[in-house]
Amino acid sequence: MRARDAWAALAVLSAGASLCTDPLVLNNTGRLAAGVPRNIAITNDHLYIAAGITVRILDRARPGAPVDIGSIMVPGEARCVAYADGLLYIADERFGLLVYDLRNPGNPRLTGMCRMPDASYAVAVSSGIAFVAAGGSGVHAVAVGVEPAARIVGSYDTPGAAVDIAVQSGYAYVADGAGGLRVLDVRDPWRITETARASTGDYATAVRAGAGRIAVSDTWSGLVVYDASVPHLPVETGVFASSGPLSSFALDGATVFAVDSLLGLCTVRLAASGAPVSAGGECALPGENAVAAAAGGYAYVATEDGDVIVVDVRDNRAPRAVARAPVPRYIKALAYAAGHLYVADRSDIKILRLSTGTPRYIGTLPVRAPVDLMTEGRFLFVVDVAGVLHSFTLDDPAHPRSAGSCALPGGSGRLAFGRGRVWIACGAPGVAVCAVDGTGRPRMTATLAIPDEAIAVAVDGTRAYVAGRRTGVYVYDTGNPDQPVLSGALQSECGACDVVVSQGRVHVLDWCGLGVLDTTAPGSARQAGNAAGGITRPQRMRAHAGDVVVLDGEAGVKVFDVRDRRAFRERASFNTPGAAMDAVVAGGSLYVAAYGTGLWIFDYPGADGPSARPPHTRGGPGATTLSGIVRDASGAAVADVTLVLFDGEDYGPGESAMYLGAKHFAANLNDSLSIAGKRVKIEFGILLDMVGDRNLGIYRERNSVEAAPEVVDKVWDAAKRLGYENVFRPETKYGI
Known part of the structure; x- marks a missing residue:
């Protein structure tokens, strides 16, 4: 093979990722999530809160300062929890009784499940038997044996709707809705019998038992208390009339x-x-x-x-x-800086410290009703629903300090930073531009009026791109950032709901999907490339090197590889419970805000911040590989090896301005090539890219097999002789 041909059709060692799409699995590794709270179980060391699709677990080793340490996601809705002997019993309204082994609280394990004939509302445990209040079907006794066996061994159909239950001294006390309080003898769970009943006034909603007393909440009466010193025949001792309905109580x-x-x-x-x-x-x-x-x-x-x-x-x-x-449950936006996550929910801003395990709440920023926020350098910028831009210094990320604020014209929306300015999409008034001095104090210097509602803005170099909700994208020349000039527009019947710049390209999320703009001629911006489908209710997007993360109100989070603008490829997706609103990448994880359910955390391997490219780190694998080649080749009896370092995206933007170094090297190859004064004849070339994965799997690359099969065979034969067959896979996969 001639030298020039060898370099024109490079043999590629692929680590399962290069310029091709690398499949990514969004493995949900944690969550800081909650729904409508229904019940709390308390032990000496922990709190367990049944809250919608999750059960929150909090450590209360310091009773006055509990902290979240994890959660359990249930298939339906958690209505009640009870703890006994290392097991957590969950009444799931739709899926019955769930039993989890909590001897390792950081890794709950499902050990039993038992469907109920009706909705499961509450559970109480006594002597290894779980008693489930299951609405119109009454009370069911469930024996939890060797996993995953759990079966109903006895039942009692109460006349009302069993909505809560407490067990004490061998008797079950049931809040039975219109049936009032029902007392059941459960000493023999195979033969449950009723021993007493009492009207609570209207509709019994909850029951608690303790120290020989029974308390029942009623929608009309308030709190009704009974003496249960004779457990099978409790006697009413009084009523406490509450000012309003009781949503819960503890005894x-x-x-x-x-x-x-x-x-x-x-x-x-x-x-x-x-x-x-x-x-x-x-x-x-x-x-x-x-x-x-x-x-x-x-x-x-x-x-x-x-x-x-x-x-x-x-x-x-x-x-x-x-x-x-x-x-933070109703999250609108996220921002990250120095190991801390800033979470804008509907009431204020929560500050979470990121470490191993569950993010930990450490404080609150008192900005009422924040709409969006972002970090830039040592500053945090927040815009609120009243149309005020707030600035905070992050010299101590755990305790941001106010640096000033400025009022905006009209509404408030997404933030962007560029040209030393904060750009705010303000809805109908357009875009506000605020200069920021060295202390972080903002000052409005310009407004951009567009014939639409400005919903988002992105700034790259001397251009600003404004997303108009109904009409498309408007391009501004920001040579003078305080006097931007409209230079072009892309009119679209799909409108636009977000715009970001990534890999030197302008990506637009609209009501039809995800696309990219050709802005080589700003005066006539046009849609280029294929739109990515599967997006039903777009919210916003975030760019992370070669990926764009799309947040969708119905489809959840989707990750697209956008390096080839002609064909975006979906790498991964996860349908979050609740509308996906925003996302950030930090410390190898993707944090996704789902409105109504909280914060969901996914593995995003190799990502070390907003600019990292998953699933492999840049720089580290290449440097390690080169170090190994130099080490193994030094002093060894091997053919001469010439190492040439290229960056494929060495200039840009756009592929026409990339690969300049590689093109120059190939164009100047000839039989008399001299490097460092030594005549060199190139026989073939091997491109090493992304070969530092922890679980490395290298496949034959499609174009290399077609153009240089003898080189590919030579490499794979060498790997086999050296015992690396498990790394160098025989299959042909990927193409660049």
Whole structure:
């Protein structure tokens, strides 16, 4: 083979990734998620919160400062949890009873499952038997044996709807809706019988048992208390009329902590006679749908916004909130800097510290109703729903400090940074441009009016690209960033909902899919390349080197390889529960915000920040490979090897301005080539790219097999002789 031909048709050692698409599996490695809270189980060391599709697990080794350590995702909706002997029992409304082994809390393991004849609302455990309140079908006793066996061994059909259950001293106390309180003898779970019943007034919604007492909440009466010193025949001792409906309550000794929809957390003392009496203590709570648990002088209240509020109730006459452990649930946007994630939810901004395991909440920025946020250098910029741009310094990322703010004309939307300016899509008024001084203080210097609603903006070099919701993309010349000039537009019937610049190209997400703009002539910007389909309700996108991550309100998160603008390829997807709103890459993980369910975390191998290219790190594999070649070839009796270092994307943008070094080298090859004064004859070439994967698998590359089969065979034969058959695979795969 002639030297020039050898370099024109390079033999490629492919690590399963190069310029071709590398399949990526979005492996869900964690979540900081929550739904509507339904119930809390409390132990000496942990809190377990049934909240929609997840059960949150919090460590309460420090009772006044619990922290999230993990969660369990359930197939339906978690309505109730109970803990006993290292096992967590979950009443899943749709899928019945689920049993998890929690002896290793960081790695819960499903060990049993049992379907119910009706919706499962609550579970209580006694002597290894789980008792499930299953709505119209009554109560079912489930024996949990050797995994994964779990079976119903006894049942009792109550006349109402069994919605909650508590077990004490061999008797089950059932909140049976219109059937009031039902008392069942469950000492023999194979033969359950009823021993007593009592009307609670209207509709019994919840029941708690402890220390010989029974408390039942009723939609009309409030809180009804019973003396259960004779367990099979409880006697009513009093009623506490709440100011509003009770969404939940906890019984801790002789004190009831009730969540009143009007007053918040109220303390009720049980007198010696058993009569409930107000202790006079109240603690205001946000929202209405909250659940509570209490132990050891602290009450824990889980709210519908994903917060866990810790209330010190050691003096029950003056309860006070002392800490919180929020899960940002209604997330709109994310930003990352120096090991910290800044999360804009509908109320404020939560600061999470990223480390191994579950992200940890460390504080809040009091920006009300944030719309979008971004980090740039040592600054964090936030725009709120009132149309104000806020700036914070990140000298201490855990404690951002305000650097100033400025009012914007009209609405507020997505942020971008470029030309030393913050660019804000403000809806109907267009785009606001704010200069930022060395201290971070913003000052508005210009506005860009477009004949549409500006929904997003991106800045690259001396151009700004503005996404118009209904009409397409507008291109501005930003040679003078304080006086941008409209230089072109791409009108589209699909409108535009986001625009980003990646790999020197302008990518547009619109109501028809994902595409790329040809902006070589800004005055006549046009659509180029194929749009990526499978996008149904686009929200926004994020660029990470050769990938674009698309967030979709129905389809979840999708990752596209966009290096070949003629054919985008979908590498991976995950349908998040809840609309996918935003994403960031940090520390080898992809963090996705799903509105209504929280933060979902996925493996994104090799990614070390927003500019890293998954699934392999740049630089490290190449340097390691070259070091190995030099080490093994030094002083060895081998043919001369010439190492040539190229960067395929050495100039750009656009392929017409790439591969300049490789083209020059190939064009100047001849039989009299001299390198460092030594005559060199090139026999063949081997391109090494992305060959540093931890689980390396190198396949024969399609074009190399066709153009230089003898070179490919030579390499694979050498690998076989050296015992690397498990790395150099015989199959032909990929093409560049």
